[in-house]
Amino acid sequence: MRRTVGALLRKELLVELRTLESVPGMSLFAVTTFVVFHFALNRNVVEGDLAAGILWVTLLFAAILGINRLFVADAEEGGFDGFLLAPVDRTAMLVAKALTLLAYLVVLELVAVPAFALLLLGPSLGQALPGLLAPLALGDLGVAAIGTLVAALAVRTRARDLLGPLAADAGAL
Amino acid sequence: MPAVEVERLARRYGEREALSEVSLSLQEGQTLVVFGPNGAGKTTLLRVLATLLRPHGGSVRVLGARLPDEAWAVRGRLGLLGHEPLLYRELTAYENLRYHARLHDVGDQRVHELLELVRMDGRSREPLRTLSRGMVQRVAVARTVLHAPELLLLDEPHANLDPAAVELVAPLIGSASGRTRVICSHDPSGGLAEADVVLGLRGGRATLLRRAAEVDRAEIAELYR
Numbered sequence: 001m002r003r004t005v006g007a008l009l010r011k012e013l014l015v016e017l018r019t020l021e022s023v024p025g026m027s028l029f030a031v032t033t034f035v036v037f038h039f040a041l042n043r044n045v046v047e048g049d050l051a052a053g054i055l056w057v058t059l060l061f062a063a064i065l066g067i068n069r070l071f072v073a074d075a076e077e078g079g080f081d082g083f084l085l086a087p088v089d090r091t092a093m094l095v096a097k098a099l100t101l102l103a104y105l106v107v108l109e110l111v112a113v114p115a116f117a118l119l120l121l122g123p124s125l126g127q128a129l130p131g132l133l134a135p136l137a138l139g140d141l142g143v144a145a146i147g148t149l150v151a152a153l154a155v156r157t158r159a160r161d162l163l164g165p166l167a168a169d170a171g172a173l
Numbered sequence: 174m175p176a177v178e179v180e181r182l183a184r185r186y187g188e189r190e191a192l193s194e195v196s197l198s199l200q201e202g203q204t205l206v207v208f209g210p211n212g213a214g215k216t217t218l219l220r221v222l223a224t225l226l227r228p229h230g231g232s233v234r235v236l237g238a239r240l241p242d243e244a245w246a247v248r249g250r251l252g253l254l255g256h257e258p259l260l261y262r263e264l265t266a267y268e269n270l271r272y273h274a275r276l277h278d279v280g281d282q283r284v285h286e287l288l289e290l291v292r293m294d295g296r297s298r299e300p301l302r303t304l305s306r307g308m309v310q311r312v313a314v315a316r317t318v319l320h321a322p323e324l325l326l327l328d329e330p331h332a333n334l335d336p337a338a339v340e341l342v343a344p345l346i347g348s349a350s351g352r353t354r355v356i357c358s359h360d361p362s363g364g365l366a367e368a369d370v371v372l373g374l375r376g377g378r379a380t381l382l383r384r385a386a387e388v389d390r391a392e393i394a395e396l397y398r
Contacts (some may be wrong), residue, residue, distance in 0.1 A: 003275060005276070011272045079259070
């Protein structure tokens with residue numbers, strides 16, 4: 001199982017490094033959204049529930065961009081068939097995809113959280129970071145698990161671009 | 174025991190019957206060539222035998238395993254070369270083969286050996302999207318035989334290959350490979366030359382099933398009229 005997950009994870013990250021289809025889009029979306037909030041609210045500082053809400057909603061919507069594309073290469077290039085023909089545990093694909101999404105989320109947050117701090121957070125990032133780390137890590141684990149499941153269910157449907165986000169939102173709620 | 178044994182196989186896509194009442198038997202080491210016009214059910218038959226589609230009726234045994242219940246026992250023992258190469262366009266030939274080698278628990282040595290055999294060792298570090306269709310097909314052939322499968326399921330295996338490449342892959346997927354093979358073909362001459370048994374499909378039904386020596390080209394041509 002570990003060998004299979006390793007092979008799948010390596011393949012996923014290589015494909016993303018070559019195409020840059022998910023992580024740059026997710027990061028750009030998050031940063032742009034913070035810029036929009038910055039000007040729309042006409043405030044340099046947000047606090048409490050409002051700050052948490054802006055951060056989580058933005059990260060969740062950015063994650064959906066990655067979730068939507070998580071299985072696309074496999075569906076379009078015969079990756080599922082290639083995997084199904086191998087004598088390996090099917091669960092390995094779900095685990096590898098969840099780890100891939102987790103990696104995407106971590107990279108997203110490395111870009112998005114400093115941008116959030118710069119544009120909308122009162123205290124400096126250094127002050128806020130200790131309090132953010134644990135919720136972000138737990139949130140990432142949840143989004144990665146639910147997002148992978150949703151992406152796997154949605155990828156074979158014609159309305160996957162709609163179904164994926166709706167189901168991911170419902171799951172996150 | 175036959176390598177492939179199919180009795181009254183049925184497979185539907187929604188209301189449409191893709192295969193109906195198809196029966197055949199193929200001994201180990203033999204080659205079955207399947208002829209039939211587009212939409213006759215050839216690819217569906219291959220995908221059922223490959224465990225990628227469940228049969229909706231009848232019984233299917235592949236390498237002694239009853240499908241779909243014992244599909245796990247046959248995966249890894251068959252190689253499928255279909256219309257899609259089952260390779261990632263953004264990865265190189267080497268990366269694709271190494272990925273499949275890991276899934277099948279095959280060492281890197283075999284990957285290098287196959288890249289040399291299909292003469293792709295010189296272009297093995299380039300993404301597949303930059304290669305010609307013929308080159309991608311050669312890599313797909315290497316992927317198909319990477320794990321030394323007992324049964325080869327080949328859907329128009331020479332598509333996109335030039336004559337030199339056809340000769341190149343012959344030791345891997347041709348009769349010289351010594352493997353049991355099921356081949357879908359539209360080439361009556363080439364197909365008959367390879368076949369021990371011929372199956373003709375039309376509208377999902379078997380209209381011809383005989384030893385190749387007893388079939389002439391006119392009967393194959395009739396399938397397409």
